[in-house]
Amino acid sequence: xxxxxxxxxxxxxxxxxxxxxxxxxxxxxxxxxxxxxxxxxxxxxxxxxxxxxxxxxxxxxxxxxxxxxxxxxxxxxxxxxxxxxxxxxxxxxxxxxxxxxxxxxxxxxxxxxxxxxxxxxxxxxxxxxxxxxxxxxxxxxxxxxxxxxxxxxxxxxxxxxxxxxxxxxxxxxxxxxxxxxxxxxxxxxxxxxxxxxxxxxxxxxxxxxxxxxxxxxxxxxxxxxxxxxxxxxxxxxxxxxxxxxxxxxxxxxxxxxxxxxxxxx
Numbered sequence: 001x002x003x004x005x006x007x008x009x010x011x012x013x014x015x016x017x018x019x020x021x022x023x024x025x026x027x028x029x030x031x032x033x034x035x036x037x038x039x040x041x042x043x044x045x046x047x048x049x050x051x052x053x054x055x056x057x058x059x060x061x062x063x064x065x066x067x068x069x070x071x072x073x074x075x076x077x078x079x080x081x082x083x084x085x086x087x088x089x090x091x092x093x094x095x096x097x098x099x100x101x102x103x104x105x106x107x108x109x110x111x112x113x114x115x116x117x118x119x120x121x122x123x124x125x126x127x128x129x130x131x132x133x134x135x136x137x138x139x140x141x142x143x144x145x146x147x148x149x150x151x152x153x154x155x156x157x158x159x160x161x162x163x164x165x166x167x168x169x170x171x172x173x174x175x176x177x178x179x180x181x182x183x184x185x186x187x188x189x190x191x192x193x194x195x196x197x198x199x200x201x202x203x204x205x206x207x208x209x210x211x212x213x214x215x216x217x218x219x220x221x222x223x224x225x226x227x228x229x230x231x232x233x234x235x236x237x238x239x240x241x242x243x244x245x246x247x248x249x250x251x252x253x254x255x256x257x258x259x260x261x262x263x264x265x
Contacts, residue, residue, distance in 0.1 A: 004073070004074050005074075007070060007073075007074045008074040008075065008243065009265070010022050011067075011070065011071055011074060012071075012074075012075075012241045012246075013241060013265075026067070029060055029063055029064075030093075032056075032060065033057065033060040033061075033064075036053055036056055036057050036060070037057075039053060040053050040054075040057075057097060058097065061094055061097040061098070064090070064093050064094045065094050067090075068090050068091065068093075068094060071087075071090065075243070075246065076243050076244060077244065077245070077246075080245060080246060081246055084246055086246075136226070138229070139226045139227075139229035140226055140229075142229045143225045143226055143228070143229045146225045147222055147225060147226075150221055150222055150225065154189070154218060157185075157189070157214070157218075158182050158185040158186050158189060159182060161181075161185045161189075161207065161211055162178055162179075162181035162182030162183075162184065162185040163178055163181065163182075164207060165181045165184065165185065165199065165204060165207060165208075166178045166180075166181040168199070168201060168203045168204045168207065169181075169199055169200065169201060169204045173199065173200045173201070173204070174196075174197045174198070175197065180197070183197075184197045185211060188208060188211050188212060188215065189211055189212075189214065189215040189218060190215060190219070191212070191215050191216070191219070242257035242259065242260060242262055242264060243262065243264075243265060244257060244260050244262030245257060245259050245260040245262065247259040247260065250264065
């Protein structure tokens with residue numbers, strides 16, 4: 001097998017043993033780099049080990065830089081990779097450290113490489129996590145009309161309850177305006193309960209109690225709507241990466257990419 005193809009399978013495929021080892025090693029380096037950024041922000045540690053932290057950060061940045069350019073070299077369409085989601089994330093993982101040569105303090109932006117941990121969903125064939133995310137997105141899209149109606153109902157409830165609470169309690173009890181009362185209604189309905197405003201009269205306390213009880217029921221409604229959509233069957237997918245467009249969600253028996261139609265490896 002040509003070296004370029006071997007490198008492609010190691011770097012882009014999580015289904016192969018070498019691909020798993022590469023991704024695990026990459027994640028370890030990412031975690032170390034994030035730890036370095038966090039430690040560097042602690043004044044006492046930074047004062048004692050600043051030089052060592054900076055050296056390790058540059059070593060890790062060098063590893064990411066080499067990895068980024070290797071990815072560009074092994075793909076069939078480099079521009080597609082560079083402009084893809086993971087391509088942009090990989091670039092952002094190395095830019096902050098180089099920016100530190102020009103802008104002092106910008107090296108802290110390196111914490112953005114934590115986003116690269118999204119790759120963990122493609123390791124060890126964690127399909128139940130990648131599919132769960134996809135199913136949740138599809139379920140929310142399918143139930144968007146029901147959710148819109150539900151949100152419209154909730155808005156009406158907080159408007160009515162907020163207005164009533166303003167009339168019952170009044171400015172002397174902290175409900176200085178209808179918007180303030182609506183804010184209290186939202187905080188109460190969502191069971192957050194900051195406590196900065198609270199009803200003092202029996203009528204206000206009764207209304208607050210009813211709203212609290214309704215809040216528990218209202219919270220469960222969108223969960224049930226989305227869950228009902230998620231119970232639909234979903235196809236089993238793997239981490240096979242299309243060498244043409246880099247799409248990485250295909251059926252187990254797929255021979256061609258469902259996005260661009262290119263032949264899969």
